[in-house]
Amino acid sequence: MAQTEAPEKLVGVSGELDALSLEGACDYYHNYLNTFQIDLPLSVSFINRILFEKIRELPQHAKMLFEQAVKSAVQLANFDPQILRIGVDAGICPGATTVIKVLEGTHVEAPTFEELRKAPFKYLGDDIRRVCERVLKRNPMAVRFADLLLYVDFYQGLPPSAGLDVFKCPKVLQPLWAKRLFNHHAALGDVVAARPYWEIVAEQINDPLTLSRAAEMFHRAGNTPKALDLYEKALALDPLQRPYALRLDALRNPFTPDHSLVETKRVVIYLYSYNKGQVLAETLESLSRCAIGPARIKILLNGCTDDSLAVAEGARALFPQNELEIINLPVNIGAPAARNWLLAQPATRESEYVAFLDDDVTLQPDWLAHMLTVAESDPKIGNVGCKVVFPGRFQLLQYLYRHVSMTHEDAIRVSLPTAYQQYDIGLYDVIREARVVMGCQHLLRVASLADAPTFDIRYSPSQIDDTDHDLQLCLAGWKVFYCGTVTCVHHQGSGTSAKSKLSLASQGSIMGNDIKFHYKWYERKEELAKLDSLGLNA
Template identity: 65%
Template sequence: MSIKKQERAAGEFGALDLGAAAASYRNYLNTFQIDAPLAASFINRVLAEGPMQLPPRVARLFEQAVKAAVQLSPFDPDILHIGGQTGLFPNIETVRKVLLATNPEPQVYEEVRHALFKHHAEDIRKICQGMLTRHPMAVVFADLLLRVDLYEGRAPDPLLQRFQCPRVLAPLWEKRRFDHFATMGDDANALPLWERVAPLAQGDSFTLSRAAELWRRQGDLDTCLELYAQAQALDPLTTPYALRMQALRQPLVPNHALVQEKSVCICLYSFNKAQMLGETLESLAGCQIGPARILVLLNGCSDHSREVVARARERFPHNALDILDLPVNVGAPAARNWLLSQPAVQQSEYVAFLDDDVYLQPDWLAHFLTVAEADPRIGNVGCKVVFPGEHALLQYLYRHVSVCTEQAIRVSLPTPYLQYDIGLYDVVRETRVVMGCQHLLRVAALKDAPWFDIRYSPSQIDDTDHDLQLCLAGWKVWYCGTVTCVHRQNSGTSVRSALNWAGQGNVMGNDVKFYYKWLEHWQALRALDSVGCTALAQAE
């Protein structure tokens, strides 16, 4: 039996033999706190082998995936069935029977649970609302409605106040509600639930980690660390718990003097986004950037972007701000190269790139320079990127090479699925790829990777490709999670992007270009796995 879920990594795991799939899953555990779809995908890959004695390392990962899936999807009948079959949750069949008994229309449920929230969230909501109106004890539809609420960053739908949860499942539903609020960082609603939820959370590393950050935000660091220690003891394979505890005990202290001491050139390029560009420059003006020079390239703009940038000069009385006009839009990679070729950049120690649709943390440059100056081989520093909104959904963290064979070359996912910024990734760590909407390059490193590849025009993947060039040349890429960039992304393939079919075609085309560019170097790329994963595996 397989788990039917919205599977993101199914194709990746399915393209690998069992040992390689296990190694890829282990890499994810070293990178992120696993989400339900990815755990389900790995479970399906293992089950596809049929009855067999799993190697000890694969068996341990399979057990972790099953536990994670059950913890994250406690009202999914298929996942609970797997949990019961494995013997890891011997009493879970009772929960599953209640779910099946209270599901009034299984066929409808099977159809809507497979629909993508990105395209059908409102339709799913209406179906669940209608079902709960007619059948107020329909647990699976209540759970699905709450998942749509999480996707849209909402408090629970008002209709859920009338949901009549079966008594035997009431404690589990209470924990489900706590997880919803704590996942979004909604402390006002999460805190009152914790006392009742705490006993049930003792066996759930995900709930414990959410509670840890909840107590950190209340100023109780000791309780936060205690809860994280419990989560790590339950799930020692998930590296982010250990990294977060280390960061909490020894937080990064930015050296603000570096902003004055180091020569930095800050570069932006834009195409017909006058209002957004103006708001980005306004945000930049509120930052501590010292004497940094600012270059703004107008990439064939036909709107009033030039006037917006010219007016912004008055916001930077202590900084030189130059405008570069291009008669046509040459695309993102060529625009970056044009800026990199400027004498002001070549004469600087560092060059920072900012997208034209971001809101910036005021002390971002001090954090980036502190990380970069810690090691002369660090060639690029990036940050945590979130979507705008009251509850900040993670958009991009960091990536590594996840699959690298002669048949397929892929980088890992940029974030776990549908996780909000509660603090878990406020860490500093080495990686392979960071997002290009806000990052700091060491100019000396550019001698080994001087240009962004114009074959990826007009956009997408060029920053990923450039980071891998740096890594293969011996430079390091670091993620600085103490800096948060709010990115109003309307391109790319993220969960909330507004990419049309033509844009999707461009991304797919660039994926093909990426594969064929790196095919002859696939063995070198393969060595760029998740940083530290090999050492961790040897220590297990």
């Protein structure tokens, strides 16, 4: 195998875009637009990548994507003069000049602001909030501090802070601030709080991001015709955003699960757990409230030293009509090997489908009917996953689906599992093909396991083994599907997500798996490259 650079050198989306050619960067960005609603970090990263080029000499496709990125960034950051100035300089939003002047004229304590905006919300959010509130008390017209405070609130999944009560928005910016507040509430999914602001701003809205949020607000309120109208307008304004087209189709043709499949299909449900007695009990309680028909249940205890065995034994009473078996291993063999141990059970060969559930999930009661219906729609579907969210009043998206985003000499990567800091408001309640879905709740067709019989134990103790397995299925000709009509609440502290609770050492183990993934797939990168344009020709 040829020598390659260490893949950890390409850090984040910006690093990946910088490593790609102009054509590769454009494909990367276009793939993202086919996958998720655009977010500020991605649009800004792409803008910065394009600014390396001679703008006037860009090919037409690159110009189109650059314009879309600038428009999106301006719409997502109405109160950031640096971003607004890019829009003005590009000739895309010349009207922003007045806004820039007001923002600069009301800006105070600039060094403090710059320090705050660079601070990580994940670790210092409460500190940033306190400083912003103090500055606003001294300077009630400090627009950029008010805007930053609202960003912290959104990051933490909160309504606007009481500290904003003292903010006095300059008159010329009041329509933009009302739109900002509408988007804050609507993007959280707070329909009641968002509606009054919509009445203020409705006549002036002509950007697709706001229209899409308004569409979901009306759909949640029961007015689907209005939602369709708003999504049609959003898609007309930004036809590159494929999620709008998929959502339009889903609203016009609602998905109907076949509940009879739960009774007629042979299904075995597998769970594995390590020292999570309490959350395992909650997961099994949640499963007991689900319609699973005669499905068999098998629980593998991965060298547990807590009360997990007693919890599993006690769960027998929850499933009087189902066969339940407990496999109590003396040592923790890790997640991939635990999956393989379960797949080696005779129940796998005797079933048509295998469902894997993590030990820390809250399940939708009719999940199995939905996922079976998707699987039965095409005999080549080998795996079906679902929408995964964090717990909370406003549920932050944790994982939707992925595609192969990069097959560079220096790194082989799959895309992000969800857009940055988006909440579950309904946009992703669709059925679509993917390349990778989340392993905490998914349904495997047993026939597909002939081509991918095991999960790779080199990724022990956890992480990436499910990604790797889905790619094996795809390269063998099977399809992976996302069923967004099923929502799984994943009470996890693993991974490197915004809410991860892992130590640096544990995160290092995950990053080590990224390197293993790169070198494992390097010699097949041309095959993977054929998977990286999912949806571009749809």
